Amino acid sequence: MNKSSVMAVDKADHSVSPEGDGAASDQVSATNPDVSHDDSASPTVGAEASDAAVDVDAAVDGAVAGAGEDTGKSGRSWRRWLPRPLTGILLLLVVVSVILAAVFGWKLETRNDREAAGTEALTAAQDYATALTSIDSSHIDADFATVLNGATGEFKSMYSKSADQLKPMLLQAKSVSKGHVVVASVQSASENHAVIMLFVDAEITNVTNPTPRIDRNRILMTMDRVDGRWLTSKVELP
Numbered sequence: 383m384n385k386s387s388v389m390a391v392d393k394a395d396h397s398v399s400p401e402g403d404g405a406a407s408d409q410v411s412a413t414n415p416d417v418s419h420d421d422s423a424s425p426t427v428g429a430e431a432s433d434a435a436v437d438v439d440a441a442v443d444g445a446v447a448g449a450g451e452d453t454g455k456s457g458r459s460w461r462r463w464l465p466r467p468l469t470g471i472l473l474l475l476v477v478v479s480v481i482l483a484a485v486f487g488w489k490l491e492t493r494n495d496r497e498a499a500g501t502e503a504l505t506a507a508q509d510y511a512t513a514l515t516s517i518d519s520s521h522i523d524a525d526f527a528t529v530l531n532g533a534t535g536e537f538k539s540m541y542s543k544s545a546d547q548l549k550p551m552l553l554q555a556k557s558v559s560k561g562h563v564v565v566a567s568v569q570s571a572s573e574n575h576a577v578i579m580l581f582v583d584a585e586i587t588n589v590t591n592p593t594p595r596i597d598r599n600r601i602l603m604t605m606d607r608v609d610g611r612w613l614t615s616k617v618e619l620p
Contacts, residue, residue, distance in 0.1 A: 500571030506612035515561025
């Protein structure tokens with residue numbers, strides 16, 4: 383072998399191809415990963431980590447929102463069973479208004495009944511006072527009958543006895559009395575009882591006194607409702 387051949391072989395043994403360098407680099411990287419890394423993989427790993435963090439935050443927010451919603455629903459559920467202050471006040475006002483309206487209506491009705499009864503008793507008393515002070519000997523029986531028809535109780539019994547005693551005297555004197563009510567007012571009244579004050583003038587004539595004289599009377603008359611009629615139960619001359 384000549385010197386030229388030895389030099390060619392020596393060069394051939396020590397030559398390094400590009401492929402050999404790449405393989406060596408790969409081998410080193412595989413043996414020690416910290417020495418070499420792929421920079422292109424870094425953005426992908428960062429994005430995945432960021433997405434994972436967002437997912438965790440969203441899950442936490444959802445859990446908190448769900449808990450808040452459940453709490454709100456529970457609170458509203460309890461509030462449905464408890465009256466609100468304003469609602470309670472309104473209900474109280476409604477109840478009080480209904481009670482006051484009922485009481486006012488009852489009092490108004492009672493007052494109206496008393497007023498109606500007093501008016502009826504007043505009219506009956508005025509008519510009776512006129513009949514009681516108007517006696518004409520020419521039709522004395524009819525006048526007595528009218529007075530007795532408007533009386534009741536003890537007063538009716540008393541007047542019946544008095545009429546029997548007065549009748550002969552009135553016939554003999556030919557007495558005539560014409561009464562009329564000057565003024566009258568209701569002193570008290572209920573549904574079936576009333577007291578009436580009357581001022582009555584009676585114009586009286588007879589055979590001994592042909593000139594009329596005025597007899598002024600103040601009469602306190604008690605009226606009772608009997609079978610729908612106002613009758614006189616008591617007559618006083620205070």
